[in-house]
């Protein structure tokens with residue numbers, strides 16, 4: 001007989017790996033009502049504080065009035081509405097690409113895109129810390145997979161050499177992120193682009209945590225480094241700094257035409273509601289405005305306030321994104337630390353296996369442009385308290 005699920009759940013609980021849902025009873029923003037408490041939220045990916053922004057809500061409401069709630073069919077049948085087309089035009093322009101395609105989520109984007117680009121006989125080479133959606137997409141594609149240690153260019157190159165020697169005719173796709181979701185650091189993109197070009201491989205760059213945060217108008221790391229034209233597949237999500245929901249790919253017209261024919265998560269799924277496309281379009285327009293640029297600057301100012309107040313040994317020399325991991329190692333230590341923050345009035349979640357490798361449990365603290373400097377100073381106080389010898393196990397290696 002198969003092992004009962006109850007036993008498996010109990011095992012998770014014993015290892016401090018059991019998860020549960022938390023019901024938040026307030027609007028998106030830096031303050032939240034949860035478990036009868038008022039907390040300051042340092043956990044969301046709403047880096048610019050846009051998810052509850054009235055002008056985005058208004059754009060969605062207007063689109064509902066015009067187009068209704070449901071899109072009624074897949075994009076290829078009768079689900080493509082004007083807001084989808086406008087959003088994709090704007091996405092291409094924003095990412096300095098020829099064309100763009102939007103999906104119902106970033107997860108669906110990764111699955112559909114990798115599955116359409118690579119198959120049996122092809123090779124996908126991933127950074128070890130690539131997001132689960134990219135790993136799942138790579139696995140589902142049926143391609144041969146190779147993983148290189150995080151940001152290790154030598155190993156990446158030796159995988160590429162191997163791929164070219166053993167699979168001379170294959171499509172080879174290198175997959176990495178511009179800002180890593182659980183570590184907050186960046187990929188050495190300029191070097192990766194040079195290497196992949198030498199081996200005539202394609203590069204898929206997931207800008208999920210860079211768009212809105214990094215580069216002029218928040219266009220991402222590729223644009224920050226002047227490399228947009230050399231990244232074959234620019235992927236991202238509409239659900240983080242952009243404050244809405246959905247995912248996208250930008251690239252050549254050929255790439256987009258191929259994906260809309262072959263990406264299964266695009267073809268075989270009902271189109272996302274027009275209201276989301278309309279809100280995402282409004283969000284992109286905001287990014288390009290002076291007000292959007294000012295909002296992004298506020299986020300970076302907040303990051304400076306945080307960096308100035310952090311205990312020593314806690315962070316990298318320089319914050320590279322809105323994501324600040326506090327490494328704790330043991331899963332139970334991360335849970336305990338998260339509890340301390342809760343008691344002090346902050347929501348800072350513990351990140352555990354399988355989101356990160358076993359023994360690398362951490363707190364993942366994220367900043368928003370909407371945090372007040374005094375809130376940031378207050379949260380750093382708790383980090384000092386946490387780092388004090390005797391309280392918990394202290395900070396591990398980063």
Ligand SMILES: *Cc1c(COP(=O)(O)O)cnc(C)c1O
Pocket residue numbers: 105106107108110131133177181206208209237238239245246247
């Ligand atoms: C969040 C995330 C995704 C998935 O995007 P969703 O829109 O949330 O489905 C994909 N890649 C990375 C790196 C992410 O952090």
